[in-house]
Structure formats: structure tokens, C-alpha cells
Amino acid sequence: MSHNTKIRSVHFRFDVAYGTDIEKAMAVIRQAVMDSEYSIPAWKGMNEYGPVYFIEYSDSSLQMATTVYYAPTNPTEVVISDINLRVDKALRAAGIEIPFHYVSVVMKNNNAIE
Numbered sequence: 001m002s003h004n005t006k007i008r009s010v011h012f013r014f015d016v017a018y019g020t021d022i023e024k025a026m027a028v029i030r031q032a033v034m035d036s037e038y039s040i041p042a043w044k045g046m047n048e049y050g051p052v053y054f055i056e057y058s059d060s061s062l063q064m065a066t067t068v069y070y071a072p073t074n075p076t077e078v079v080i081s082d083i084n085l086r087v088d089k090a091l092r093a094a095g096i097e098i099p100f101h102y103v104s105v106v107m108k109n110n111n112a113i114e
Contacts (some may be wrong), residue, residue, distance in 0.1 A: 007040060009050075009069045010080060014087055015061035019027035022062060023109045025096050026052040029064055032090040038070045038079045 016025045030052045033039050042050045050067040057063075070079045091098055 003008070006072070007069045008072050008076070009042075009067050010076060010083075011067050012065065012080075012083060012087075013055065014064045014066075014091070015058065015099060016064060016091065017099040018057075018060075018062060018095055020062060022054050022064075024094065025091070026054065027061070027066055028090045028094045028096060029066060030100055032086040033066060033068055033083060036079075036082050036086055038074050038082050039068050040070055042067070042069045060101045 014025075014029055016022075030049065033052075034049050035072060039049060039071040041047050052064055055063045055065045068079065088098065104114055
């Protein structure tokens, strides 16, 4: 997507726990992205960063997503690491749970009644 452009972008997805205030989570993620020294506004001449979206209800979480724009002089891995660390710290500071995937197993007793 960044071929022949003056900016690059990387797409992020972040999971938060069911029961989370979705708008709060979106605002926390957006602020963490804006606070990064690597992220830049998405559109030339404007001070707008990529929006954060509520993408889906997944098996163990609510999934948020955003696109981060950055200068081509910055290595992608550095940008990814910086954004992930910032969002992780920001979500934890805001008391927003980052869930682990889990499975509940229900066992049936197949013994015949005597």
C-alpha cells in the first residue's frame, strides 16, 4: 500500500476483554498511537491520525483495529514494537483487561444409571 508514497502504514489489531467500555478502549488506543514519536497524521496538511475501529466480537475478546502511518525512514519493526508497547501500557494504566484465549471444557458423565 505504501509503494510510491511518502508515508508508510501498518495495520494493528488489539484485543480487550468482554465488558470493556468500547469507546474508552478506542480512545486509549488512539491516544497511545498519537503519543508515539513514530506515528504521523494520516493525511497531508491535517492533524488527523487513523481512527480506531471496533472490528468484531471474537471468541475471547472484543477486537479493536487501527492503521498507523509513519515515515519511510523508520524501520517497520521499530514502529510496531513502539506502538504495541505504548498500547499495552496505556490499556493496563486505564484498567482495561487484555484477555487470554481460553477454553471451557464440559465433561459429561456417560455412566449408565443402575
